[in-house]
Amino acid sequence: MKLLIIEDDSAFASVLMRRLAKHDLSCWHVEHASEALLACHRHTPDFILLDMKLHHDSGLNLIKPMRQLLPNSKIILLTGYASISSAVDAIKLGADDYLSKPVDSQTLLAALGLGKKPVKVHDQLDEPTLSAEQVEWQHIQQVLKYNNGNISATARQLSMHRRTLQRKLQKMAPITND
Numbered sequence: 001m002k003l004l005i006i007e008d009d010s011a012f013a014s015v016l017m018r019r020l021a022k023h024d025l026s027c028w029h030v031e032h033a034s035e036a037l038l039a040c041h042r043h044t045p046d047f048i049l050l051d052m053k054l055h056h057d058s059g060l061n062l063i064k065p066m067r068q069l070l071p072n073s074k075i076i077l078l079t080g081y082a083s084i085s086s087a088v089d090a091i092k093l094g095a096d097d098y099l100s101k102p103v104d105s106q107t108l109l110a111a112l113g114l115g116k117k118p119v120k121v122h123d124q125l126d127e128p129t130l131s132a133e134q135v136e137w138q139h140i141q142q143v144l145k146y147n148n149g150n151i152s153a154t155a156r157q158l159s160m161h162r163r164t165l166q167r168k169l170q171k172m173a174p175i176t177n178d
Contacts, residue, residue: 001114004045004061005029007078008054012101016049019105023114033057040045040069047112048109050095052079052086060089076111084136085129085159140168 003025008015010031016050025047032040040048048066050059059077066075074097077090083099090098096110109115124153140158147153151169156163 001025001029001047002043002045003047003049003112004036004039004043005049006033006039006053006054007031007049009051013162016108020108023109025114030053033059033062036062037069039063040073040152044070045073045146048073048075049108050075050077052077052081052090060086060093063090063093063095074112076108084132084139089130137168144169 001024003020005016005027006015006112008028008031010029013029013031021027028039028045031054036050036054050062050066050069052059059079063075063077066073075095076097076099078099078101079086079093080101082098087098093113099107099111106115129155140154142146143157144151144154147157151165152162155165158165
């Protein structure tokens with residue numbers, strides 16, 4: 001199986017390559033967005049690990065062209081700047097998964113579909129997993145509480161228009177999957 005790592009931090013990329021080579025993956029690495037599509041065409045990887053911030057470029061801009069070039073490859077966006085909005089954007093653009101850095105080998109292999117899914121604390125406690133809407137609702141509530149109920153300050157902090165935030169708040173809290 002072939003893996004392409006598109007990452008501007010060469011030290012992090014070399015660690016990933018060593019870790020994943022132990023699992024019978026042939027790995028390649030490129031540092032710049034300008035090299036990414038050529039490397040995809042040249043190596044036709046089964047898996048792509050894509051950094052969200054590549055020097056002065058965004059990895060999000062590469063997802064659609066890579067998906068068109070390699071429709072069956074698994075694209076996983078890695079980021080040190082995780083947020084709900086960037087995760088939603090990545091998935092809408094065609095990424096298969098979205099992981100925060102640093103990422104452990106077990107989680108990465110599970111995202112690639114090559115390992116067991118890591119056991120999470122809430123799985124052990126039989127607590128329900130929250131949906132994206134529920135996580136967003138909780139995050140909005142925390143930021144709103146931090147801003148003492150100030151809608152304008154909360155909207156600015158969430159990089160959201162004030163009216164959009166008000167519409168989200170007018171909806172009922174998302175229903176849990178009990």
